[in-house]
Amino acid sequence: MTKFEVEPVTPTCRRIYERGDHALIGVSAGNSYFHQERLGSLLAWAEEHFNMVDVLYIDTHIDAMLIATGLTPAQAGSRTRSMLKDVRRRIRRALEKTSGTAHGRLRVRSMSECAQLPAYQEVLRRLDRDFDDSGPVRRAAEEQVRELLEHHSVPVTEHSADSVQIKAGLAYVRSEIPFLLDTPAILGVPSSVTCYHKLMPVVTALYQEPGSPGRSARQGFLVVSPEPVAAPDSPPQQTRSRTRRKQLTLTEQYDEIAADYTDVERVFSTYRSLIEIPSLLRALGPVDGASVLDLGCGSGAYARLLRRRGAAEVLGVDVSPGMIEVARALEEREPVGVRYEVLDAADMPVLGTFDVVVAVAVLHYADSRATLARMMRQTWANLTPGGRFLAYVGNPRLPADSAQMNGLVVHRPDNARDGDPSPLTIPTTPPTTLPARYWSCETIEKTLRASGFTDVVWEPLDGLPSGAQEPVNLLVSARAQPVGAADTAAPSARERAPLAATAAQ
Structure with missing residues (x-):
């Protein structure tokens, strides 16, 4: 279960936290940070404290936001219904990890x-005086909306606060602020x-x-x-997890990446x-009627692609529960018939087969x-005889610390040997x-052949600049x-690995 770091923003907030009367956890319909496993852990943590x-x-203003994005x-109505169905499902399944609902200590509410509560409407009227005067909270809300739109690559039609996108975003943010002002009331x-x-x-x-x-x-x-998880040989770190994803295990790192699907x-x-x-x-060629394992x-990009191109059955598996949650949410939003499992x-x-x-x-x-050998043996065990295996693997010919057209940076020692660390830095926010x-x-090649594969070929790549x-x-x-068949002396895959010049033609 995920552990959490808790940072009250002021000493007063710390004292309120230590009293332990009440916690409010807001979950946005489009925010995949709150995947089912993390939300379950968060609710279990809150129930304890x-x-x-x-x-x-949040179930208000979503359609207006979507219309503003084009x-x-x-x-927008269809997408809103799908998003709300997904967030309710995530909350319902996360609640299964807690006992609070049985004792009336944990409640689920919609915005x-x-x-409709009179106390909410009174706090909102107090807030609107600041909004009407373009006070500090209104200005901060506009900043928050602009950051959100920029992060999601949504073009803003005008730079003024009167743009359709800004207005829609402000309505959404404004509805949440009363709970930052006076949830007790x-x-x-x-x-x-x-x-x-x-x-x-x-x-x-609000606080400064x-x-x-x-x-x-x-x-x-x-x-x-x-909470950050230190590498096995590393000393304990005090750095906040959201700025040091590299401290996490591979599974946890991909869970963190899944928290912001649009960034990925x-x-x-x-x-x-x-x-x-x-x-x-x-x-690969045609996949009509084929069964595919991804x-x-x-997030299921290739699984959905191959299903849409005619594959009869597609199963996606991933070690990251967060990524599987994203994939399942996308499937529920726009069903194409792909199943997903955490494996x-x-x-x-x-x-x-x-x-x-x-x-x-x-x-x-x-x-x-x-x-590496286990990966390939398990792949072979799941293929029908003669079945195809296609894999994108890190290019061993890349020079050290080389940056690619998609912003990836490969950190590799000179004269690297098999098994040496060759970390990849992905330009997410944070990296x-x-x-x-x-x-x-x-x-x-050798591991593929030893695992039961033949006809090993390095395929040319299309579209390289x-x-x-x-x-x-x-x-x-x-x-x-x-089983029992001999390798038919496939030509050396290294000899057939394409040079960039060939691939670009």
């Missing part, structure tokens, strides 16, 4: 329900702390700016974030669409030759460094040979 806990999910009213509790995983501009304004609307002396705010898409979408997807589809599926590629059981297995950026996380390893083309030195990943394909 507070006499009463309210989970508040969706039609019909599309639309709370907005609104919900009838002795004192309360609002819990969130980061500090927001509005909170900073002179002239802000008066907060209740019984109202506090906590930054509650996942910003990093990978261009490289994926221009190079990875066209190259893989060309190498190893390390992440480790090195230790998964036989899940079926698949025609195709794909593994995008998975093998280079093997931390030893034994782990994430993942513990990849160096594996030579020869070792990949002219003048590019090396792609960040190479694409290897192989076939699962039947």
Whole structure:
């Protein structure tokens, strides 16, 4: 279960926290930070520390926000219903980890329900005096909305506060602020702390700016974030987890990345669409009627792609519960018929006999030759005889500390040997460094053949810009040979690994 760091923003907030009367946990419909496992851990933590806990999910102003981003009213309505269905499901399943509901200590409320309370409306009227005068909280709310729109790459039609996007965002943020001012009055509790995983501009304004609307002396705010996990050989660290993701295990790092799915898409979408997807589809060929297993599926981008291209059955597996939560949420929002499971590629059981297995950026996380071999043996065990295996693996020819067109930076020692650390830094916010390893083309080939594969080929890559030195990943394909069959002397895959000049043609 996830452990949390707790940071009250002021000494008064600490005293309110230590009283333990009440906690309010707000969950936004579109925020995948609160995946089911993390939310369950957070509720269990809150149940342990507070006499009463309210989970508040935001169900107002979502459609207006979506329309402001360019969706039609019909599309926005459909997307809103799907998002709310997803957030209610996450909360319901997270509650299964707690006992508070049985004792009436843990309640779930919607914003639309709370907005009807007379005490909420009174606090909102107090807030509106600041908004009408463009006071410090109004200015902080605009800053918060602009950061959100920029983060989600939403173009703002005007720079003024009158733009459609800013107005929609302000309505959304405004509805939340009363719970930062006086939750005790609104919900009838002795004192309360609002819990969130980061500090927001509005909170900073409320606690630091002179002239802000008066907060209740019984109202506090906590930054509650996942506790950092030190590497096995590292000394204890005091740095906050949200600025040091590299301290976490690979699974926990991908859970952290999953917390902001749009950030991940910003990093990978261009490289994926221009190079990875066209190259893989060309190498794979038609998938009509095929069964597909996607190893390390992440948010399910390739699983959904192959299902839409005619695959009859697609199963995605990933070691990160957070990523699987994102994938399942996307499937629930726009169903295409993909199943997802939390499994480790090195230790998964036989899940079926698949025609195709794909593994995008998975093998280079093997931390030893034994782990690499287990990944490949388990892959072979899940393939039908003659089935295809296609994998993107870290390019061993990349020079040390080289940056790629999608912003990835590969940190590699000179004269690297198999199994040496070759960390990848991903330009998320904050940057994430993942513990990849160096594996030579020869070792990949030998391990594939030793694991029951034949016809090992390094496939050419499409779409590389002219003048590019090396792609960040190479694409290897192989076939699962039947038990007892001899390798048919496939040509050396290294000899067929494409040079960038060839791939760019």
